[in-house]
Amino acid sequence: MPANSAPDAPQASTFADGLESPWGMEFMPDGSLLVTERRGRLRMISADGRDISSIQGIPRVDHRDHGGLLDVTIDPAFASNRLVYLSYTKAGRGLHIDRNSLTVARARLSDDGSRIDEFKVLFRQTPGAVNGQNLGGRLAVSADGYLFITIGDRHAPQDRMRAQALAYYQGKTVRIRTDGTVPDDNPFAARHGARPEIWSLGHRNPQGAFVHPRTGQLWIAEHGPQGGDEINVVRKGLNHGWPMVTFGCEYDTCAKIGEGTSRRGMEAPLAFWKTPKIAPSNLILYTGDQFPAWKGNVFVGTLAGKAVWRFELAGEDNAPRVVRREALFAELGERIRDLRQGPDGSLYLLTDGAKARIVRVARADSML
Structure with missing residues (x-):
């Protein structure tokens, strides 16, 4: 965003750097940050961004293709129980060493923040x-004690229809306590x-998730193939269509996938990008006071798009509609x-890559 002298203008600055291929982050109650790195490191960044340390006790991860240590989130009662949740890929054994599984675990962060234990x-x-692509792996915890996990279809064209099959986890969101x-x-x-x-089905590669604080509904952002990236409001038991319906097409050839863009009994996305592909990462609902005009907006990070999309919504919380969207930063x-x-x-x-950083976007008058 261009420099602006207005006191309420958003300004971007580096909060912390020196991160290697990070994937997820989460604030703790004291303002410090937990950040995952895909090679298998969980990092703690102090509330002022000046100190970065590594947390011990992380399990061995399968860091192939898109895999490794993925998301981190904390329990709603973290201040009293110190519980954190991690998603990662775990390699198979014996004859299945070439395979891996998206795995989610809970652990307790020590009082001094140096290690995790009580791993489960x-x-x-x-x-x-x-196939180590289209993993999903985003976590979202509800205030009433449910943990949602997004799981991708694993990319292989011959396995796509598993996103429609209830016997497989591929292409689903799941809900556990x-x-x-x-x-x-x-x-x-x-x-x-x-x-x-299984909570919902028909997803391709959902890499963003949050639980709406008022409705308790799961919102996700997911990658389409060539085009067709989506934001979906996920409701219990519903089918979001992949690969039967999509706004995208095959890589390279842009050949048609499935039956078109809609089908009876399959949910339409709240929003989508037909082309170009923007590759959404995580998304959040903004509830802060620093930017009052953004309150109630949804923000979506993008990888290929190299921007953050802001969505203005109207209507009831249970039946939202998009009235405006714009790319920022x-x-x-x-x-x-x-x-x-x-x-x-x-x-x-949180930026991506071998030399990544965390960028803070704040009002100009708070940067002084």
């Missing part, structure tokens, strides 16, 4: 998959042959892997 695996995608148990009211918990954790020229709202209402953007 809550979810593991089975069977594992050979924060202790790893499966809620009885999950939509397919009692269906023979279905995976009981394209002048940074960086892939945005994650974004969060800070305790002071600033936006924090």
Whole structure:
């Protein structure tokens, strides 16, 4: 965003740097940040951004293709229980060493923040998959104790239809309790042959997720193929269409995929990008006071698009519609892997790559 002397103008500055291929981040109550690096490091960044340390006790991850240590989030009661949740890819064993599984675990962060212990695996995608792309892996925790996990279709064209099959986790969102148990009211918990954790189906590669604080609904951002990136409001048991319907097309040839852009019984996205491909990462609902005009807006980070998209919404929380959208911070020229709202209402953007940083976007008068 161009420099602006107005006191309420958003200004971008480096908050912290020296990160290697980060994927996810989360604020803790004291303003410090947890950041994952895909090679298997969990980092803690002090509230002022000056100190970065490594947290010990992280499990071995399978850092191939797009895999590794992915997302991190904290328990709603973190201030008292110190619980964190991690998603990562875990390699198979024996004859299945070429496969890996998206895995989610819970652990306790020590009081001094130096290590995690009491490690417990809550979810593991089975069977594992050979292809290491389109993993999903974003986590979102609801205030009432449910953990949502996004899972991609794993990219292989011959396996795409698994996103429509309830016997597979591929192309789904799943919902478990924060202790790893499966809620009885999950939509397919009692269906023979279905995976009981499944919450919704028909997704390609959802890499963004949050739980709306008022409705409790899961919102996700997901990659299409060539074009067709989407924002979806996910409701219990619904089918979001992939690969039967999409606004995208095949890579290279742009050949048609599926049956078109709509089909009875399949949910239309809240918003989509037909072309060019922007590759959405995480998304958040802005609730801060630092930028009053942005309150209630949804922000989406993008990788290929190298920008942050802002969406203005209208209508009821349960039936939102997009009335305006714009791309911001394209002048940074960086892939945005994650974004969060800070305790002071600033936006924090996590860039992607071997030499990555965290960019703070704050009012000009707060930067003085």
